[in-house]
Amino acid sequence: MSEQAPPPESLLPYDRWTEDAMRNVALRALEFAAKNGLPGEHHFYLTFRTDHPDTKVPGHLKARYPQEMTIVLQHQFWDLTVDRAAQKVSVGLSFGGVASTLVIPFAALVAFWDPHVRVGLRFGEGGAPDGDAEPDPEPEAGEADLPAEAPAAKPEAPAQVVSLDAFRRRPTRE
Template identity: 65%
Template sequence: MTEDTKQVESLLPYDRWTEEAMREVALRALEHAGEHGLPGEHHFYVTFRTDRPGVAIPSHLKVRYPEEMTIVLQHQFWDLKVNREKDFITAGLSFGGVPATLVIPISAITAFWDPYVRVGLRFPSAEAEPLEAVNESDSAPTPLPVPAEAEAERAEPEGPAQVVSLDAFRRRPARD
């Protein structure tokens, strides 16, 4: 391309179509895992906007992750469901030993990653600024009380964050 060549603006919404197709791939993977479990070593990281309308997470998680959160669907999750008609996914997870059901609108998902096969998808339209509330003081839900077990999770860690490998905690088959 030369400097004289001008980028032509498309009259077709290729960006939107591409994102819809990639979102479909993520939804099919989530549906499969919800119906059949995760095959082999597959596991998913799902990142979503916590500040989007329709997101339902415990209040202590909302305080800790006011804009974006990533969940890992690997060994300990339950009731993973994709509801396309109502445009959301649900999953049961434990946070600090406290079980919770998360409700995540499909449009709030910003990224999907299966590290086993190195498949990663980003959804730029969901990464945009959160939708403005009509009148936040009128529509704000009453926060749920934070369970005592979750108080420790709310505290900010001192120093830099550490990455811990889950391999050390996995059960290994007995050798003959």
């Protein structure tokens, strides 16, 4: 028997449950940072859909990044809040010296990455923790918060799917 039968189709929504759990990890990290600040060298990259109807970003950023944007929460951000009831994250950032408040619905989050510990989560079409589905796609960054290692964002570039294997720690050889 060289052929294996495909696994049976699940009657339980494991994909959605997994998506919800991963999104919850990101939200808990943001809640921790909102309450306690970022510990040590931790910092977060948040990628989100700017074209989600409930996303609020300044018009010049929306024009420059009409689909997707990446911000970095590291040194210069303020008023970070995670509102589970409203299912939104809000944060103050400076872009080109102009202070702005961004409001990001949970369902608009595309990716979360803490490069200090190489923890990265990519969210697909599973939507917010309540199961709302949202489309998935492309990136940018708030210039005031970009560390020197930050990748240059190009809005015309296609989105990249990040494999979790790239963020897993590998055993070191002695």
